[in-house]
Amino acid sequence: MAFTKAPWPRSLRSQEWFGGTGKNAIMHRSWMKNQGLPPDTFDGRPIIGICNTWSELTPCNAHLRDIAERVKRGVYEAGGFPVEFPVFSCGESTLRPTAMMFRNLAAMDAEEAIRNNPIDGVVLLVGCDKTTPSLMMGAASVNIPTLVVSGGPMLNGKWRGKSVGSGTAIWQFSEMVKSGEMTLEDFMDAEQGMARSAGSCMTMGTASTMASMAEALGMTLPGNAAIPAVDARRQVLAQLSGRRIVDMVKDDLKPSDILTREAFENAIRVNGAIGGSTNAVLHILALAGRIGVPLTLEDWDQFGRDVPTIVNLQPSGEFLMEEFYDAGGLPAVIRAVGEMGLLHRDALTATGTGMWENVKNAPNYNSDVILPKEKALTASGGIAVLRGNLAPKGAVLKPSAASPHLLQHRGRAVVFESIEDYHARVNDPALDIDESCVMVLKYCGPKGYPGMAEVGNMGLPAKVLKKGITDMVRISDARMSGTAYGTVVLHVAPEAADGGPLALVQNGDMIELDVPGRRLHLDVSDAELAQRKAAWVSPIPKPEGGYAQLYVEHVTQADEGVDFDFLRGCRGSGIGRDSH
Known part of the structure; x- marks a missing residue:
């Protein structure tokens, strides 16, 4: 049965490769068809790239292959054709000297892979903290329809009947060993329970912060930030994201439409409310530089200074990401920020509607986790x-x-x-x-x-x-x-x-x-x-020489965000020469 073309309101970018009966188009299609694709695969349906940072050397992202399959289901359901491709995965837990050294390299990898391949929209699969900003930076520089799907946090760490936070417990326990409050044997015994499932740190560390920033910026579907990695609802969100990116291509909804000055101000304020990582400052400044929105350190101080920290999560507070999701997750926080009069409610999001429309009915199921502003951890939070x-x-x-x-x-x-x-x-x-x-x-x-x-x-x-x-x-x-x-x-x-x-x-x-x-x-x-x-x-x-130089x-x-000076500014999705 032949595929019936959707009534696309504009020409598809991928048709520059696959459209028509010329020699080059036939070559491009025939090579792709060695994967067993039906004849009508490239006859007008949008090609959706799935940019995957899966790697077994990035343990927080080691489950992203399954997430990619769920995204593909959604793309197929919406009438698109998904193509998965890898990019450099910089995981903070294992990469030396530091993953931050390679954030810009990963951003360059993502940018060139997105720009120079036949895709009409892209879903970014991210997790460990530098993979989120690096892929968003690369995609912003290209500016085709983009949606972020995070891998989600691990289940709560557990040790001897108590919840412990990955990362935070390391700092706490190592200091206790030095002070004599904890034996080295107990420290070693705690190791296995700190990271007991797939996913990224379940504290409000940089991974959860950047997942929250992606959602607060409007680059994800609502609820993306907090669903645990192994929760079935994470898979549901991935599948829905696959459906949504096809519609974003149809509507030509690009990062430049979403990543506005208002969106960045929203993100800064939400960061204050969640007690987010200081690393977010660097990543958000770099992202703003890529998309061409003027943003400075002073903006971080101005817009985050009077925001109370209402999310009671480690390392600032008590709980972990499982409780945060069960309490209502980031939509409940964004709603609270909006009710304080601190939200640009009409800021456009990946849903095609304003931020307030996404969160105005978001419930808070646990006021011990998402606190009322009168009981905030810090009345004046932020950075x-x-x-x-x-x-x-x-x-x-x-x-x-x-x-x-x-x-x-x-x-x-x-x-x-x-x-x-x-x-x-x-x-x-x-x-x-x-x-x-x-x-x-x-x-x-x-x-x-x-x-x-x-x-x-x-x-x-x-x-x-x-x-x-x-x-x-x-x-x-x-x-x-x-x-x-x-x-x-x-x-x-x-x-x-x-x-x-x-x-x-x-x-x-x-x-x-x-x-x-x-x-x-x-x-x-x-x-x-x-x-x-x-x-x-x-x-x-x-x-002397190499990437380090x-x-x-x-x-x-x-x-200025620790980006490369030659990468600032959106360079667009221009299609290069066809060498065939």
Whole structure:
């Protein structure tokens, strides 16, 4: 039986490859048909790419093959033809030196695969935290109809009858071992229960944060962010997404229609409400740069500052993603943000309707998990953007994960010149440090590590932990895992390796942190800093050749999203020459 063409209101992009009776079209179709495809496969139905970050080396994404099959079902049901293809999968848990080093590489891979293949729309299958922004960045640069489907979080971690959060428990338990509160044997025993199903971290770490950001931006179907990976409803959402992307192609609904200034403001406010990861700052800035929407660190501070953190999840709170989904998930949070008067309700989403239409009836089934604003974890959440002579281009701190008594603090700097220096000295009994000090880590920024690893949440010295102290002010040009917590100042820009003031800090300098005043100040005179700068020589060798050299030469600083300077701006879906 021949396929009856749908009444498409416009020509399909894929027909540039497959349409007509010319030699090139016949060649393209015949090669594709070696997979056993019926003659009418390419006679007018939309070709939907399924961009898959499945990899057994990215354990959070190792179940995405099954999700892809569910998307395919939906595409077929809606009259499209799905084609699955792989792109580089940068998983934070195993990739060295850090997955952030390769986020831009994965974005380039996705961009070129989408632009230069015969597809009319694309579904992005993502999970572990860098795969979400990298694929969204690549797709935004191409700007064909795009829908995001996340792999979902793991089931709650369990150990000896208690729920434990992946990532967050690692930081907690390792500190308890150093302080003597927990034996190494117990720590090892807890290992198997921390990650007990397919999926990404079930805390409000970067993976869940970025899934939430994709939904808050309008790039997913409602409810995508929180459904557990092994819940059958995750498969249902994948199948519905397959159906929806076909309609998005029909309507020519593109990322540039959805990723507007209003959408980014919505996402920043939702990030404040969920107590989202500081990594979201970098990824959202980079995504905005790709689609061409002006967005700055100041926007993060302005639009997130007065948003109460109402999601009671680790690491800021108590619960995990299973409870969050059961409580109503992100639609309930977005509705609450809207009822506070903080939502652009008409911002267009992938459903073809405004955000408010998607969430206006979303229920909150558990007010202990999704709190009323009167009981918020932090009345003024979001991301605090700090400036001063130590961070002229800004630094960030997550108030909901910090200790209130340290948000205004003055202390003596204890400086670690590298992460290796930190590991070598932090537990030395002779280290001159106490809980009033400020721990400073250098040369771990975009160029310095390179890649800006998640080492900013430096573990406290054992001798401080043994006094019962659980938090100190820590400052670096690095990142930290979204599963981590503490009074940690991150993303200091310019970074030390780029000659920023952080490189000039010396042991004994006094540092002032004033989060309410948004100030980060090194109490050293301008004249003294100028002398230090004149004598400064970068200790970081320049990479010679390969991707590392490309990265260091072209990566932007944290205040610009750590993207490559030559990738900013949407380059569109132009179709290249046919060599046949």
